[in-house]
Amino acid sequence: MDASRDKTGLPPASGGAGRAPARRRLGLLDSSRGLGVLLLLPALVLVILFFLMPVVLTGVFAFTNMSTATGISGGAHQVSPGSLRVLTERYGMGELAERLGQPTYLVDERGLAALEETGIAPGIVASLRRGHLDESFASRREFERAIRALPDRPDTRTVKRISDAFSRSLANARFTDAGALVAAAEAIDPDLTPEEKDALASATYTGWSWTTDNFRRLTSSRDTTRVFFNTLFFVAMTLVFFNIGYAMFLAIATHYMPERPAGIFRIVWFLPRISPVVIYVLLWKWVAWDTGFLNAVLSDFGVRPRNWMLDSATQAWFFVIMINGFVGASMGMLIFASAIKAIPETHFHAASVDGAYRWQQVRHIILPQLKWPILFVTCYQTLSLLTSIEQTLLATDGGPGGATEVWSLWIYHTALNNYAGNLQYGYGAAMALVLVVIGIVLSLIYLRLFNYNALITRPRIEL
């Protein structure tokens, strides 16, 4: 009933006319391509904001000298002892620096007006204007002698107040732009050459500027070599002994175990991965520190209590590698275990009747068929270890004495946290950029090595 009324109630002509503009309004969204873009938009925005932008910004910051001192917005011009030193040393304009550094007193209308406002005797102001307007003095003593010589003979306190009002020294003065700075400098020294003006402007600039110095510094620093080899050592050791070696041991051991204990075992070794990093590392610290578990046990045997984690560089490495290793081993274990599970059971039966004992089965049947999983875990874990920071930061914080400082931690210490208080964003970004480049290059190599398409096709085990 309803349906038929709908049909008859709507004239075909008006129906068609009503539909046509609606379709036109939808426009782009009518095609799957337009709608696809729209639906993808939130994801795209997130990807750009949180994945692409950090990398791009790292690249940008790497070519600046940003730090706490420069700030990340624009700066001002300030004639500080530091900037005068720069003027002398970098530009060889010692004479100019000396002139600008000296206090200067200039009697001008601005000063007189300010003086009037402080409620000083009008007679003094008038006689100053009369006798010394537009006159400048190179030192305070000279200017104060002239003030004392005024007819009013002001007392010493008044003399100080007057001289302060006319102090026109550039030292510690701040200018929002180079023009104001140059104008002020010209007030002191009207004969500045254009070179001197440029040098002055750049030497006194307090903000950040574009530079490639970060990379020059990175290649020449001795820290770079040390941290680089630290990182190499850390990645290699953790990878070989834990992420591959120990993971493989666990996978094979659980393969030959009955189902139930093997499952429990795997879960136990998965705990470091799923427990909060801070708690996990704190437990390690509690084991190692001087009133901790290790010492509680060892003190019974007459061993001197010490912080085992930070006692020596070797011990620090030992702990750092273990802490990172046990977290990483679980992933390898899962991947290897499932790869071993994918080997048909009859292969092990066949190997057994062919005379192969367990270790020969491991050597001849399991390991050769785990070539790809091993390569995959190696590649994946290299990248993740290169950028791994939280466990090491919490455990040793790069100590003792920078012995366990790895690249990612070094970035953090440089850019985000250091004792001097001057956080060098630019330099840190340059370090991070190096890491990003290494990561991208390694990823490309790995993808090629793997022939990524071959990885996602089904294994070619035919029955």
Added chain:
Amino acid sequence: MRILLDKFSKAFGAVSVIEDMTLEIGDGEMLALLGPSGCGKSTTLFAICGIHKVSGGRILFGDRDVTSLPPQERNVGVVFQSYALYPHMTVRENIAFPLRIAGKSSVEVARQVDEMAQLVHIEPLLDRRPAELSGGQQQRVALARALVRRPHVLLLDEPLANLDAKLRLEMRSEIRRIQLETGITAVLVTHDQVEAMSMCDRIAIMDAGRIVQIATPTEMYNDPHTAFVAGFLGNPPIAFLRGVVSGDAIVVPQSDVRLPKPNGARNLAEGTRVSVGIRPENFGPAGDVPVRGRISFVETQGRENLYDLMLADGSVLRSIQPVRSDIAVGDEVEWSVASDRIFMFDDKGERI
């Protein structure tokens, strides 16, 4: 080498699969373990090669008790249903594997691998990987690997199940040829009675963990001890009629079929229920006991036709005859049973 299973039992947890099974396989003999899925034939095979530990009884190779030996020390060759070729090794490496594990010198290994390759005719394939071989070729490689160590016994677990019909025929005779050429004692596990009958010296037919009958294929075909054996052997399969003893005849109720009592049935009381097995080749135009019925199905097999004949009581008899075109579905015919070739079983399935 003689193989003896002496009161062998196998249980998985609380589930007993095989109990007190005794089986002797003569030296150089090829024996088939034939039975339906789940009858325990593969379990027996895995117990012989040591993959399964036995729950009771002994296994002897020759006079040596191998019951507690691990598979590595039993020196058995096994061909698995899936062949279980190692996918990462070439054919050559696959065949050489048992020798390499045994620590043979590379010269010795190479010599024996070549010898085996010659025996199973795969010389040109030695450098391929298993994935690059056809099913039949994989089968040959698996055989070569199983035989290369000169094992005491060759065990074949459904070796032909994964092959297509033509290859199956070819490999059937190949395996038999190789077994005869090497003179090895062999056990073939299969659910296919044709395979068992065509390849083996003797058949041990198994049902629910027991050996029901051991005999040569001919003996077993002509003298089945139980209805199960009779039903398992023969293609097309035997047909059964439900009958009742009545006087000196067996009568199929609600039909006019009267079969003479065979010798073994002489003592049966009046009214005893029996079942009568009639093979398709023993029912046709020639015979002595007439049976009337309607053709319900005709299956052309090329050289012969298979006819299903529905009797008045609804039971079906099969007849296999040279191709003839004068009979179609729905025709009423009267054919005869060769009464001297029928098998009679009691209601427990035991032969009378």
